[in-house]
Amino acid sequence: MAALTKENVIKALRHVDDPDIKKDLVTLNMIQDIEIEGNKLSFTVMLTTPACPLKEVIKNDCLKAIEEHVGADIEVSVNMSSHVTSTRDNAPLLPQVKNIIAIASGKGGVGKSTVTANLAVALARSGAKVGLIDADIYGPSIPTMFNCEHEQPSIRKEGERNLIIPIEQYGVKLISIGFLTPAENAVVWRGPMASSALKQFIGDTDWGELDYLLIDLPPGTGDIHLTLVQTVPVTGVVLVTTPQKVALADAQKGLTMFMQPQINVPILGIVENMAYFTPEELPDNKYYIFGKDGGKNLAEKHKVPYLGQIPLVQSIREAGDIGYPAVMQDSVTANAFKSLSQQVAQQVAIRNAQLAETKRVELKV
Amino acid sequence: MAALTKENVIKALRHVDDPDIKKDLVTLNMIQDIEIEGNKLSFTVMLTTPACPLKEVIKNDCLKAIEEHVGADIEVSVNMSSHVTSTRDNAPLLPQVKNIIAIASGKGGVGKSTVTANLAVALARSGAKVGLIDADIYGPSIPTMFNCEHEQPSIRKEGERNLIIPIEQYGVKLISIGFLTPAENAVVWRGPMASSALKQFIGDTDWGELDYLLIDLPPGTGDIHLTLVQTVPVTGVVLVTTPQKVALADAQKGLTMFMQPQINVPILGIVENMAYFTPEELPDNKYYIFGKDGGKNLAEKHKVPYLGQIPLVQSIREAGDIGYPAVMQDSVTANAFKSLSQQVAQQVAIRNAQLAETKRVELKV
16 A cells, blocks of 8 residues: 555556546546545546546546555545547637537438437536537428527627627527528528538637537538538538438448548447337337348448447437427437437547547638 | 210210319310221220329219210220320420429438339339439439449430430339449539539430439439429429428428429429338337328418328338339338329329429529
8 A cells, every 4th residue: 555645646546547548547637636635535537528428437447546556545535527628729710619520411311400409418418518500501400409490599799790699408509590591481592502601600600618519411412511621620420320221321422421531520430310110108119110230330331430329219209399309308218319429429539539630621622 | 865976975975074184085185086886986085194093983984974975785995095294395305205293302311212213113104104313413312222223324426415325124214323423432512513413314314205204302402403493394393201390391491492483383292201100010000200190281281282191111111222112012002102103193184284384494593
């Protein structure tokens, strides 16, 4: 056993690795505020995200390390806090936004907006500062899913600039074309108009400080996608697919787009949505309406993380239609979405520890 | 009773109305080749589509009219034939194509391509000449659904022009970006590139004579939609939606787009897809996963025909994934699609009888 000193505590905690980043907490600068008073020790573990799924594991590892390498009779209090990491500190656009995460799918109707809405609410509930851009100009679903279809954002003057103030709902800052045009009207625009709306949502919106800015992309691999990667470096992409062949084919196109060398945005992982249908009165029956494990196989093929599956449950769709995301309810699905949000936050932290900032795409198209 | 003469037969058949167009068959020029030999009478009823759902009704009405107004002891043989009507006889582009039908949805993933594929095969099986343009440049599903992903169209020289020869499968002529690019590659194009692909599919493809050219549109109301209505007058639009609120909102945007005065394309009707899920071993259980009657209510609200509903059945998705459309199988779903194709053909005939040719859209966007 060693004496209870700051040095020995640090030495002991060098034995605790962050299980994702696979370096020890001291090297990672995650140990702060060590205080010793007689037999009492307290310190803070600064996690890379409040949505860290391994919070308890890390805390227990710290307690064990102190017990083993300093002493068993110490009264230890571990304060778990977080500071979301970023590679965007010197970004010219949105420098206060730590991570920009695009949610893409290739194919429409696979539940991209449902996943994005639930991801945003889950991250906000974990304590993170979250924004959401609904980049589906032709079919904005986010206002409905957040039950704020009739809200209209106000404008704030900042010098010569007009900044849109996002709508805040369930702790998430939101912007969507749905707030700016009547719901029944079609937005019949060619690509450049749609692209300039996205640019405004990124550059002319008063986002303030955010840990995660999620971007709900439209289907396809066209104007909006190109404009996004040319406007702002994207931290990573979450790809949503259903297990059916025609959806996987389009998801693969989405993957190929972001992975191609000129674009080169890291893939945070693949979510398999509508993985199976379960009738509420027959919870043991799983119907693989759209096929089985398609998302998992795609992730394996491209060696990207598989973030898990979300079942097709009537209550998820109903939750979206009434504007109260499923993750806010007390159910199996709420847990599935909560777990998904932890997986995504974890992948962002791993990406930030391993890779440099994404480069803004310069290609002229 | 009257004597068996050509005049009296014509007089008798003036009592038979086309139930849709609500004019008599003689006025509509639908009676041809009247032949009388002793006590034997034969004539041809020229329907407006081979997929006419009222074939038997009209035939029986003719037999009854002859019996009632000419005589009961006549040996009558009615030959039911068809000649698909058109308002496009003098069109500068595709004059040999009688009807151009766009299949739209607003939202992606509602089964638009599945409906289009089954509609095309059902119309072809009824005896019509059918072509299909897969206008979803970023997510072409048609090659998979027709099991011809690895086909490559050949080119035919016509004077100075190169004409693409469409791939023929299950009696349908097909063109898709999927035949021209490797399946795994993303088509990362801005709008003008995508639009020019569509223009080629319309103008530089060797379609020959067609009764129906179906156009499977991508989701949204953007470049491809504008280019279509600016390139060629569209006979009518079939709108596909699922019953859920966020899909209906987008379907409504699609409707609004085509109905707006500058565009003004007739709406042939609304199809409700994935209306309910039925497990194969529990055929009496209907699960309204995506809600109930949303498509029907939308049709009523906008006073457009409701073309019926297609259930969410695992075998439909499987049929699409293996490239053998469900309508080619012997099942309840096959009948649902067959009936849908008859509804659509009927609506086209009604539209052609009542409205002048659609105008090509001139607006500059």
